[in-house]
Amino acid sequence: MTQTIPESFLGVGYTSCRAGLPLEAVRVPVPQPAADQVLIRVAASSLNPLEYKLADLNFMGRTPPVVLGLDLAGVVVAVGHAVGGVDIGDDVAAMADLNGDGGWVATGGGRGVSGYALARQFLTVHKPASVTFRDAAALPMCFLSAFAGLYPAVQTGDAVYIPGGGGGVGHLAVQMAARTLGAGSVISSGSTPESIALARQSGARHVFDYKRDDIPAEIAKLTGGRGVDLVFDATYSEHSFVETAKTVRRGGSWIVLGVGPGKTTRLTETRSPVPAILAERAAKHVNVNLLRYFSEPATLDSEARTFLQRGMALAMEWAEQGLVVPHVSQTIDSTVEAINAGLQSLKAGHSVLGKVAVIVDRDLALGASSEPSPQRPTDHP
Secondary structure: OOOOOOOEEEEEEEOOOOOOOOOEEEEEEOOOOOOOEEEEEEEEEEOOHHHHHHHHHOOOOOOOOEEOOOEEEEEEEEEOOOOOOOOOOOEEEEEOOOOOOOOOEOEOOOOOOOEEEEEEHHHEEEOOOOOOHHHHHOOHHHHHHHHHHHOOOOOOOOEEEEOOOOOHHHHHHHHHHHHOOOOOEEEEEEOOHHHHHHHHHOOOOEEEEOOOOOHHHHHHHHOOOOOEEEEEEOOOOHHHHHHHHOOEEEEEEEEEEOOOOOOOOOOOOOOOOHHHHHHHOOOEEEEEOOHHHHOOHHHOOHHHHHHHHHHHHHHHHHHHOOOOOOOEEEEEEOEHHHHHHHHHHHHOOOOOOOEEEEEOOHHHHHHOOOOOOOOOOOOOO
């Protein structure tokens, strides 16, 4: 297959350090793949909080301009000389390095308009024909976040509490624990009827309203005072951290996505009661921080690369089987205005159900013959 690759494209990103929102249109060269990289013509992407955080602080130390849009689904148009198993013309899902550029375009993805991004081979997997580019693009960052927290930790029959089961990471984590990892009971929470319904549909047996219910007390009742075996908290909320720590059984595991208690912003650190709560229970505190995986990918050992590649492969496999399927509540065109509006909503803490997908290249995304992945029937408590 012959691909015409332009020298540059007009992307969406930031042009100065600590620029924050709104993002701007920035022209960047289309990069050439290194030995272990593939170049992807991007069909679709999705929104993640990490993108507005990068714009706010440029904490990867990049030299702007920087184009964002790190979740990738599209077609391979070039490969490095050491790449095997992925060929030009393949439909793939991938995740760009956090210290590299993403693939959002600024002009709506109309005819003849494409975005291009590099991904490492170990973060690039074939997209099944039955999974749309849109759904494939909604998975990488959020799926890997849930996978890194749950896959090594959940034991068959565990009682697991996953707060925020209607969120981007949360609804995938609930599905993963309930449908693929053998958890005995998955408990979740939400704050709106829609988020509670999504958590329940995703496989949570009990879903509480965290604005109304005393969740530690409710979980104590459900578990006969014992507590849950494992908590996976991806909320980035200190209030949530304190409450979820109170639900862990003695000797259980409290797993948090990101830097964790007292450090919910990169600018200030506060004293948190969470370490004392966990110590009282002799519970294990585990931090899952994907930044260390993606900020310096060349330094990852073979075990880490294999683990992440396994995660990407299972994301596509489980989506194809209808086991872990992204709930896309909104699909937007890749324009500066639409992306800024979506990221502003995420930053403001507005409840976003599941994922917001971004159509980067309409010709590619809508021209695929694939149909949406099957949605499993609602799991009843």
